[in-house]
Amino acid sequence: MKSTSNASLHTPAEVLAFRRDFPIFENKIHLANNSKGALSNAVIRAHAEYLDSWRTGGAPWHTWVGKHEELRASFAEMIGAGAHEVAICPSVSVALGSIASCLNWQQRSAVVFDDFSFPSVTYLWHAQTARGAEIRRVHPDENAEISPDAFDDVLDERVRAVSVAHVCYKNGHRMDLNAIARKAHNFGAWFIVDDYQSSGSRPLDVRQSGIDILATGTVKFMLGSPGVALLYVREGLLSELHPTLTGWFGQNNPEDFQIERHIEARDATRFQNGTPAIPAIYDSLAGIEQIKSVGLAKIAAWIDQLTAMLMDRLKEEGFVPATPVDPRKRGPQVAVRSHDMEVAVAELARRNILVTSRDGNIRIAFHYYNTPDDIEVLIDNLKQMSKLMIRR
Numbered sequence: 001m002k003s004t005s006n007a008s009l010h011t012p013a014e015v016l017a018f019r020r021d022f023p024i025f026e027n028k029i030h031l032a033n034n035s036k037g038a039l040s041n042a043v044i045r046a047h048a049e050y051l052d053s054w055r056t057g058g059a060p061w062h063t064w065v066g067k068h069e070e071l072r073a074s075f076a077e078m079i080g081a082g083a084h085e086v087a088i089c090p091s092v093s094v095a096l097g098s099i100a101s102c103l104n105w106q107q108r109s110a111v112v113f114d115d116f117s118f119p120s121v122t123y124l125w126h127a128q129t130a131r132g133a134e135i136r137r138v139h140p141d142e143n144a145e146i147s148p149d150a151f152d153d154v155l156d157e158r159v160r161a162v163s164v165a166h167v168c169y170k171n172g173h174r175m176d177l178n179a180i181a182r183k184a185h186n187f188g189a190w191f192i193v194d195d196y197q198s199s200g201s202r203p204l205d206v207r208q209s210g211i212d213i214l215a216t217g218t219v220k221f222m223l224g225s226p227g228v229a230l231l232y233v234r235e236g237l238l239s240e241l242h243p244t245l246t247g248w249f250g251q252n253n254p255e256d257f258q259i260e261r262h263i264e265a266r267d268a269t270r271f272q273n274g275t276p277a278i279p280a281i282y283d284s285l286a287g288i289e290q291i292k293s294v295g296l297a298k299i300a301a302w303i304d305q306l307t308a309m310l311m312d313r314l315k316e317e318g319f320v321p322a323t324p325v326d327p328r329k330r331g332p333q334v335a336v337r338s339h340d341m342e343v344a345v346a347e348l349a350r351r352n353i354l355v356t357s358r359d360g361n362i363r364i365a366f367h368y369y370n371t372p373d374d375i376e377v378l379i380d381n382l383k384q385m386s387k388l389m390i391r392r
C-alpha cells in the first residue's frame, strides 16, 4: 500500500526486504497477526514441496515423518529445549488435553487459571472437575492487569498446576512468567504456559522462564498453517506423566503394529496421538525457519518499537487502548476500545486494513513485516471512523 507519511524512512531495509516476501502487502495492510500470520512465498514454496512429494512419491511417509522430526527439532531449538521434550499435536486443546489425561487429581486436586486464559484451555480445566479437579481463579485488578502477587491467594500444596496464557488474546496483556513460575514452584505446582499469542514474536527460553509445560501453535506469529500445535514437557516430568489420550504416533515404536499392548514413547512424543497434519507441518517448518532467519530478538525489538509507536499515536489522537501502558506488560498486540468492534473490523477491511476483534476491542498485532507507515494509515482511517471508536 502507498504510504501517507515519511515514517518509512525509519524502517530498516531488512524489514522492508522481509515484507516483500509476503504478497498480501501488495494491496492490504495485514495487522491481524494474532489471528493468522501472513502467507509468505517461503511457505507457498514449502506447501508446493509437500504437494509435489505426494504427486511424485504417492505415499512418501518416510519423507513426511522426516519433516515432522525436523519441525520438532527446530521448535525445540527455538525455545531452548531438547527435541526429546517436544511433541507435535493437532491443536493446543489436544496438546493440553493429553496432559490432562495423565492426571487423577487425587493428591493435588486444584488447578489455577486466570481470566486472561484462552477459553479453549479453560474449558479443558473445567471439564476436569468431573474427574475430581477443583478450579481456582485469578482475576485482574482495577487497572485490568494481573500481577504475579494475585496468585498468592490461590496457591497452596493442593495445587497441581498453574496455567496461564503468556499474552492475553483479547487485550495483549503479557504475564511476568518468571515471577509466576517461582510462586507456583514454591508450592510444588507445575507451571503450564499457553504461548500461542507470543510464540514467534519474541524469544522465550523455557528453562530460564521456569516453564514445566508449554503449548503453542504455528498459525499466528510462527507464520504456519492450522493443524500443528507444539507441546514442550520438561524432561523431569516425563516419569510422572502417562497420557490416556494416545495413538500410534505416541507409541515407543509407531510401526510395531499389534493390538496386545500399549508401550508409550520414552520421550515427549508419548503426548502425540494420530496421523499428523503433514501439509501444516511443511508450512509451519517453513514459517519457523523464516522467523529464525531474522532472529527472535530482532523481531521482538522491532515489534516493541511498533507497539510503543501505536500506543503513543492512540494517546495523541484520544483513542482508548485496552492494553497495558507499561511495555513490559505488552506482547505483540495492542487492543483499542470500540463502540462496535465488528462493524469497525469490517469497515477497516473495506479499506484494506486487516485487524480482528474480541471483548469490545479491535486488536492490532504486529510482526516483523509491519512498518510505521502501517500505523499511520491505520490511525488516519480510525480518525475517519470516529463514531465506531471510543475517544476521550
Ligand SMILES: Cc1ncc(COP(=O)(O)O)c(C=O)c1O
Binding pocket: 034, 090, 091, 092, 093, 094, 118, 120, 165, 167, 168, 169, 194, 195, 196, 197, 217, 229
Ligand atoms: C492464547 C491462545 N491459545 C490457544 C488458541 C487456540 O487453541 P487451539 O489450538 O486449541 O485451537 C488460541 C487461538 O486464538 C489462542 O489465542
